[in-house]
Amino acid sequence: MAFKGHNALASGRFDIAARPLGTGSHSTVFKAKDKAYTDPSRSFALKIYDPQRPDEAAGSTVHPSNNNEMLAFDLLQSIAETKTIASGIPPGFYRRAWHPNVVRRYGHHMASKSTWHGDQWLLLELLEGAQSLGRCSKVSAFEAKAVLYELLRMLAFLHQNDIAHGDISSENLVVCRKIEGLPLLNAIDFGLSVHAKTQQAMGAAESERGLQGARGTPGYFTPEMTWPYAAHSDPKGSPMFQRYDERKGDIFQAGVVAVEVATGKNAAKDLFPLARVTKQGVAQLSRQLFTFTGRPGNEEAAAMGFPQGLFSDIEVSSADGIKAKLRRWGVGDEGLLDVLSKMVCLPGSRHTAEELSMHPYFTHDAALQPVVKAYIDWGFPPPHTIPTPTVPAPLPLPQPTHITPTATNSSMASLGSPPTDDEHMMEVDEEADMMVIDHSL
Numbered sequence: 001m002a003f004k005g006h007n008a009l010a011s012g013r014f015d016i017a018a019r020p021l022g023t024g025s026h027s028t029v030f031k032a033k034d035k036a037y038t039d040p041s042r043s044f045a046l047k048i049y050d051p052q053r054p055d056e057a058a059g060s061t062v063h064p065s066n067n068n069e070m071l072a073f074d075l076l077q078s079i080a081e082t083k084t085i086a087s088g089i090p091p092g093f094y095r096r097a098w099h100p101n102v103v104r105r106y107g108h109h110m111a112s113k114s115t116w117h118g119d120q121w122l123l124l125e126l127l128e129g130a131q132s133l134g135r136c137s138k139v140s141a142f143e144a145k146a147v148l149y150e151l152l153r154m155l156a157f158l159h160q161n162d163i164a165h166g167d168i169s170s171e172n173l174v175v176c177r178k179i180e181g182l183p184l185l186n187a188i189d190f191g192l193s194v195h196a197k198t199q200q201a202m203g204a205a206e207s208e209r210g211l212q213g214a215r216g217t218p219g220y221f222t223p224e225m226t227w228p229y230a231a232h233s234d235p236k237g238s239p240m241f242q243r244y245d246e247r248k249g250d251i252f253q254a255g256v257v258a259v260e261v262a263t264g265k266n267a268a269k270d271l272f273p274l275a276r277v278t279k280q281g282v283a284q285l286s287r288q289l290f291t292f293t294g295r296p297g298n299e300e301a302a303a304m305g306f307p308q309g310l311f312s313d314i315e316v317s318s319a320d321g322i323k324a325k326l327r328r329w330g331v332g333d334e335g336l337l338d339v340l341s342k343m344v345c346l347p348g349s350r351h352t353a354e355e356l357s358m359h360p361y362f363t364h365d366a367a368l369q370p371v372v373k374a375y376i377d378w379g380f381p382p383p384h385t386i387p388t389p390t391v392p393a394p395l396p397l398p399q400p401t402h403i404t405p406t407a408t409n410s411s412m413a414s415l416g417s418p419p420t421d422d423e424h425m426m427e428v429d430e431e432a433d434m435m436v437i438d439h440s441l
């Protein structure tokens with residue numbers, strides 16, 4: 001039958017484990033071996049997308065966010081290929097130039113007219129023993145610092161390449177191996193990413209407003225996403241709804257993740273709970289978010305398109321106010337407080353990922369040196385140097401990591417060496433369609 005050629009389930013090409021590694025809203029991820037790979041014993045993560053009912057306009061069965069994710073990986077591949085040339089890595093070995101904190105893609109197939117399960121798939125690097133940050137427990141203060149540094153280095157890389165992840169959350173960040181005993185972070189799930197090809201994934205109908213609206217994972221909505229819901233009964237139709245910068249959104253969401261890691265609190269339960277994902281629910285959440293950050297002053301309000309009278313009973317934003325609230329949540333370290341106050345704030349005050357990665361909280365800590373060195377080895381030197389302090393004496397490296405998997409997950413594999421890879425060029429059948437995406441309410 002015709003569909004068998006690329007069908008992950010029916011072609012016999014993949015040996016797929018019976019139990020999934022995880023499930024998402026539009027996909028299931030399995031451990032699988034690929035008989036077409038040069039080493040057929042190597043395991044991958046095979047993300048099998050659920051086909052959707054054919055879209056009326058384009059007749060496509062690929063969900064727009066899945067299409068968008070595939071196109072994000074196309075871009076990431078192109079970036080890695082270009083970097084191989086600049087770094088002198090042999091052409092064809094582009095995955096060696098892939099960013100260490102972004103899951104690698106090995107292949108995909110998107111049959112855009114097919115309703116067969118298994119006709120739309122993505123073959124990814126297996127993050128063996130992947131443990132989402134949200135399920136890690138007992139993270140030491142130093143591990144939390146390393147994780148935040150890696151998160152910022154990853155975002156700096158994406159943002160420099162005009163890619164916003166768009167859905168940073170503790171579920172979409174996993175740790176599975178270690179650098180010198182410290183956790184190595186990986187970002188997954190690029191379905192809501194925003195990049196040069198996003199409009200191609202979304203289609204003409206959405207091209208005007210882009211991927212705007214309250215979208216992503218509850219607990220990680222940003223203030224700029226939510227205020228139109230508090231200000232207008234029809235936020236999507238409202239001319240008040242100005243575009244926001246999704247890269248700045250990544251920074252806020254990364255800050256929320258960092259608060260979770262540092263305090264053990266849960267974003268959706270303890271920090272910014274959203275009772276119901278409705279317009280009214282988001283309007284209420286908006287008040288909570290601005291109560292935390294403070295409402296914008298006149299200049300920032302004008303820049304955001306934020307109506308002057310909205311939340312006038314809430315105090316105006318200040319870094320000291322944010323720090324005080326973070327202290328009440330249990331953040332004690334003054335350096336971390338300063339970094340976080342530049343992340344979980346209003347967009348105009350948010351620092352970039354690169355700026356934040358150069359904060360003295362990171363650069364004045366010699367104990368972070370092994371992590372920085374690993375980036376240099378991988379071809380991603382930092383935008384800063386880390387001095388080796390003479391006084392005070394360097395902090396001792398922590399003993400083997402205290403991150404312990406919860407009962408639902410297997411233990412993390414320890415891997416001291418940087419990831420290496422060989423090449424695996426696969427034929428892909430690109431049938432990307434123009435489709436409409438709407439993750440907003």
Ligand SMILES: Nc1ncnc2c1ncn2[C@@H]1O[C@H](COP(=O)(O)OP(=O)(O)OP(=O)(O)O)[C@@H](O)[C@H]1O
Binds near residue numbers: 024025
């Ligand atoms: N490369 C990987 N290696 C190991 N496990 C993975 C990998 N990618 C994804 N998973 C597992 O599968 C789950 C679902 O993956 P992912 O978040 O990419 O799916 P999704 O359909 O995009 O989810 P969402 O509903 O958040 O959009 C993850 O939470 C993780 O447990």
